[in-house]
Amino acid sequence: MSKSIHKIINEQIQRWEMGNREDKPIQETVNVITISRESGSRGYEVAKQLCRETGFDLFHHEIVDAMVETSKSSRVLLETLDEKGMNIVDDIVSNFVSEHHLWSDEYSKLLFKILGTIGKHGNAVILGRGANCVLKKQKALRVRIVAPMIIRRDYIQKSLNLSKDDTQKHIVxxxxxxxxxxxxYFNSDATDPANYDLILNTGTLSVEKAVQVIKCAIS
Structure with missing residues (x-):
């Protein structure tokens, strides 16, 4: 795990701990957004721009996985929640595992708890890692970013400087x-539209317009 990821996690813990010391009003609006995306659909750009405009924190797969690894040796991440909050997260995990008939291992249990913890704290954009599955009953907006294959191929080929064949292999x-x-980990279909509240096509929408649509949806 890189020092930068360690620093990001430590700073996030400090923000959560500081937030728990403050009296915060009950938030009625959605303050967690999960983003699933097709390769080359510019979902990461949408997530980053959304965080810049909302002030939300971005959690992508490297950060989430690092949080899981950290929690294997320390409960400090999970303990940023009060007792009631921790109970809610435990309920999310147990109910999800039961409903989906999952046999959860150490990684999946911690993954569920980390996603639940992020969701409980709020003010977050979670990119990938099946967060839309875990947080489907929470006050979260579940978004999927898609685009036509020809546009995804062109974007990946240019951004990664790959040949046409290697681009196709990368996407697949x-x-x-x-x-x-x-x-x-979730016994779910990532491509099923029923698993999302909002599906945006960046083949017809720019990143900026996609962000504006999401912001309207959570306001």
């Missing part, structure tokens, strides 16, 4: 790995 492999992850 990335999408397959993401779908397999969601199927394994």
């Amino acid at each position: 492999s990335t999408d397959a790995n993401r779908s397999a992850f969601v199927k394994r």
